[in-house]
Structure formats: C-alpha cells, structure tokens
Amino acid sequence: DVKKELLYTGKAKNVYKTENDDEVLIEFRDDITALDGGKKDTLNKKGAYNALISSKFFKILEDEGILTQFIKLINENEMIAKSLDMIPLEVICRNIATGSLLRKYPFHKNQHLQPPVLQFDYKNDVYHDPMLNDSIIIALEIATEEQLQQIRQITLKINKVLSEFLYERGLILVDFKVEFGFDKDGNIVLGDEISPDTTRLWDSETHKNFDKDIFRKGEEGVVDAYEVVVNLVLNDEEKQ
Numbered sequence: 001d002v003k004k005e006l007l008y009t010g011k012a013k014n015v016y017k018t019e020n021d022d023e024v025l026i027e028f029r030d031d032i033t034a035l036d037g038g039k040k041d042t043l044n045k046k047g048a049y050n051a052l053i054s055s056k057f058f059k060i061l062e063d064e065g066i067l068t069q070f071i072k073l074i075n076e077n078e079m080i081a082k083s084l085d086m087i088p089l090e091v092i093c094r095n096i097a098t099g100s101l102l103r104k105y106p107f108h109k110n111q112h113l114q115p116p117v118l119q120f121d122y123k124n125d126v127y128h129d130p131m132l133n134d135s136i137i138i139a140l141e142i143a144t145e146e147q148l149q150q151i152r153q154i155t156l157k158i159n160k161v162l163s164e165f166l167y168e169r170g171l172i173l174v175d176f177k178v179e180f181g182f183d184k185d186g187n188i189v190l191g192d193e194i195s196p197d198t199t200r201l202w203d204s205e206t207h208k209n210f211d212k213d214i215f216r217k218g219e220e221g222v223v224d225a226y227e228v229v230v231n232l233v234l235n236d237e238e239k240q
C-alpha cells in the first residue's frame, strides 16, 4: 500500500504523501457537498466515477499540450499525481449564464457568453470563497500578472478542448471550475479534478443536467447521471 501520511483533506478528496516526494496519492471519496458545505451526503461509486472521468479529461488535455497533475489511476478511486504547490484560486469559466451568475448579475437565463466569462474565486473557507480581481490577487501575492495571464490562456484552452470533446458526445460544457499549482520547476500545472462535481454538463438537446446540480436541487439520481457521463466519455477499452 503506497498510502502514507495524510497531507490534506477536502470536501470530496484526500491527498496522501507517497514514498516519492514528487508524487501524491489522491483519493476520490464518495462524499458530496453543496451550498458551501451546508448540504452533504455519501453516495456509493461517486468517487470512482469522478476519478475515471477526471482522469480521462486530464489525458485528453495532456494530448493537447496542457500540463496536468495526472499520472495514473491505481485503483477505482485512487490516483497517483504530481505534487504541486497549489494556487488558492478557483478559476471558473462559463459559456452559458446560469447558477450563481444569475443570482448576482442581470444576465438572461441561459444567455450565451462569447467570449467565455472567466472568474477567480479565493479558496478560503473563513472568507467563504470571495470573488477576486487581478489587483487583489496580485496584492495578496496569490499570483503575478504574468501568471494570471497564463492561467487565463490555459483555462480558455481547456474550455475549447473539453467543449468540443463533450459536444461530439451529446453534452454541452456549460461551465466549470479548475485549479492550478506550480510543479517543482515552477510550471503552472492543472491540478485537482474536472468531473461532474466541478462542471455543469447539459444534454445538448434537452438541457437536462448530468452534474452536481441534480444534488444541489435535491433531486434523485445524481450517481446514475455520473455513470451516464462515464459511459459517454470513456471508450470500450477504458471501461474494462
């Protein structure tokens, strides 16, 4: 068992040290939360499905030249990943106006956003993840202007690559959240996960959700929806 000391525990994942300081083990748990931790449940298989989906997305992005944390899946819900010094930002990219954007700003429901809307939230539980702007990010020394520019470019490329991949499989990438970190050489690398917990995925015809909004709305069938996503994004070989 490569699992060792717990380095970090989040709402849905644990990160452990491994024998190799350059690598960590990320465990995708079955816990699901919403409303800033106010709504919680544990759903069998949720972690495994997210690990599969996130690994697939990271592989596709690597093939397109984006650096990611992903190394390999070693178990259905455990991944070996590069150690990163994480940047405490939630980088949100939106193609369609929904969710918190509609609660905070006068967009039309489902308004198409072209160019996509990028937003930086501070990962900070005490302050409830406030939205930041460039000057606050720079003043707090979270990132430099150049690093922010690079983060914007990478996020827009992730959006383009995954939107096309998903659209070919009948899903619209409505919006998503990504996180980045620095590797030991100082490169900005995509970390954390991209899964139905961190994206909005709509059926391109019916606009039905295949993501965590099902849970946020208190509806049944969230894990079944994640399983549908697994079956849409993985090829037959990867499903075995």
Ligand code: C5P
Pocket (backbone or CB within 6 Å): 090, 092, 098, 099, 100, 101, 129, 175, 176, 177, 197, 198, 199, 200, 212
């Ligand atoms: O809630 P909101 O509309 O701002 O969410 C935008 C996108 O970011 C959604 O895809 C949501 O799943 C994701 N998100 C996330 N983690 C957060 C906040 C938002 O993955 N803490």
